[in-house]
């Protein structure tokens with residue numbers, strides 16, 4: 542890039558009424574990175590070799606030729622949002638018997654990579670959008686495996702060990718169309734979010750903002766997702782969303798964003814930026830030693846356990862809210 546010309550411009554970002562600060566960007570050799578990780582704070586790690594082979598080789602053409610010819614998991618959406626839902630919670634005994642109405646916002650299909658790429662290339666306004674989200678397992682072609690083993694595992698394993706994370710559970714490959722959006726949610730895993738091709742805007746909020754982001758009930762298929770539509774926030778239903786304060790980064794090829802466990806994140810591929818490719822590294826959290834004061838994400842984990850326990854004994858999801866209200870209102874408020 543000549544001078545300080547950015548590879549993208551603000552017109553490629555969707556407009557939200559949010560109070561956001563920049564996530565720091567640090568060179569991968571900078572020891573301050575470990576301070577951020579230790580304090581469960583996001584940081585963009587730059588210039589690393591973590592997924593360098595992929596940055597160098599994983600063009601769409603290369604991926605089409607090498608990703609393997611078995612079906613790949615692709616989500617299909619009638620709009621630009623790809624809100625995750627847990628299929629098991631749609632039909633589970635408790636929520637379903639009580640008529641929890643749920644219409645999946647996307648559908649999951651198996652698609653050959655050549656069909657996926659063809660639909661991306663031929664997409665026009667009004668068509669359904671698609672988003673490949675696939676675990677990088679042995680079903681991929683040999684060239685991809687060769688590239689994968691050349692990731693800088695010393696670096697990521699070093700961070701995993703230093704910060705006492707649990708085991709690596711998966712590396713997911715994401716191939717998105719420009720403008721695709723993953724609405725705000727949190728995961729119960731530590732995440733190195735490695736951008737390979739194209740640019741993605743990542744908007745993050747700490748677990749302490751739980752009250753401003755109104756997660757669905759734990760038994761709901763959209764568990765861990767925010768109920769707030771960032772593009773049309775309903776401030777009557779979600780008044781505290783007005784106070785939300787977040788952090789953002791636009792990550793490009795070679796950037797690796799550390800998304801701390803339980804941190805909310807909303808992710809979108811830039812408008813008019815072409816398809817994007819990302820590989821994430823999900824790690825189980827470390828052993829949670831109860832040191833006081835508890836960390837915010839530990840409190841979120843406790844609220845989850847309370848909801849699960851109440852549902853288990855009450856059986857009917859419609860009884861959980863009234864019982865919690867009767868416990869709190871007038872007594873703890």
Ligand SMILES: CC[C@@H](CC(=O)C(=O)O)C(=O)O
Nearest residue numbers: 715723728732734808819821
């Ligand atoms: C699930 C897709 C999302 C990534 C994400 O949420 C994560 O890695 O946890 C994205 O990049 O659109």
Ligand SMILES: [Zn+2]
Nearest residue numbers: 726727728806
């Ligand atoms: Zn996520």
